[in-house]
Amino acid sequence: MSETRRAELGEQRVAVALTVNGRACRLAVEPRTTLLDALREDLALTGTKKACDRGECGACTVHVEGRRILSCMTLAAMQEGKQITTIEGLEHDGQLHAVQAAFIEQDGFQCGFCTPGQIMSAVAVIEEAKAGWPSAATADLQRPISLANLSKAEIRERMSGNLCRCSCYPNIVAAVAEAATRS
Numbered sequence: 257m258s259e260t261r262r263a264e265l266g267e268q269r270v271a272v273a274l275t276v277n278g279r280a281c282r283l284a285v286e287p288r289t290t291l292l293d294a295l296r297e298d299l300a301l302t303g304t305k306k307a308c309d310r311g312e313c314g315a316c317t318v319h320v321e322g323r324r325i326l327s328c329m330t331l332a333a334m335q336e337g338k339q340i341t342t343i344e345g346l347e348h349d350g351q352l353h354a355v356q357a358a359f360i361e362q363d364g365f366q367c368g369f370c371t372p373g374q375i376m377s378a379v380a381v382i383e384e385a386k387a388g389w390p391s392a393a394t395a396d397l398q399r400p401i402s403l404a405n406l407s408k409a410e411i412r413e414r415m416s417g418n419l420c421r422c423s424c425y426p427n428i429v430a431a432v433a434e435a436a437t438r439s
């Protein structure tokens with residue numbers, strides 16, 4: 257490919273309209289821009305963390321249309337018209353979300369780098385359990401899961417896509433269990 261052609265391609269931009277934390281956003285991004293990079297670089301929402309950048313750690317977890325997604329593994333252009341929620345969008349009127357409060361109370365972090373992703377996953381775990389979705393840890397698929405029977409084994413399995421280098425796992429599980437009782 258010629259340098260001229262490469263330069264032309266490098267300057268291509270696609271228009272993307274997203275609603276992020278309730279705010280309408282219009283971006284012009286390179287087609288290869290991940291949702292993670294668009295959030296961090298174009299919208300300055302740096303609460304969503306970039307760690308592995310290849311779908312292995314969960315640090316970049318956000319919600320798209322209410323479902324958790326690894327934002328490093330999807331292109332911003334693929335989310336045209338979607339509702340995105342990041343860690344910055346969880347609190348309302350100065351009140352922390354119940355999961356955020358539980359992470360503080362249960363000391364569910366050390367360095368904090370994985371914490372936004374952990375919290376976004378935990379919020380989704382609680383909604384998934386409310387909706388009765390089973391996991392690999394669900395013993396009886398005939399008996400729908402609910403918040404009342406969201407065991408620690410269930411929480412560990414459902415949070416297993418979120419890694420923590422500080423190994424705060426026992427406290428993270430305790431925080432999710434605590435938040436589940438308040439949800």
Ligand code: FES
Pocket residue numbers: 305306307308309310311312313314315316317326327328329
């Ligand atoms: S940064 Fe996306 S999974 Fe690790």
Ligand code: FES
Pocket residue numbers: 364365366367368369370371419420421422423424
């Ligand atoms: S609190 Fe440090 S990586 Fe999880």
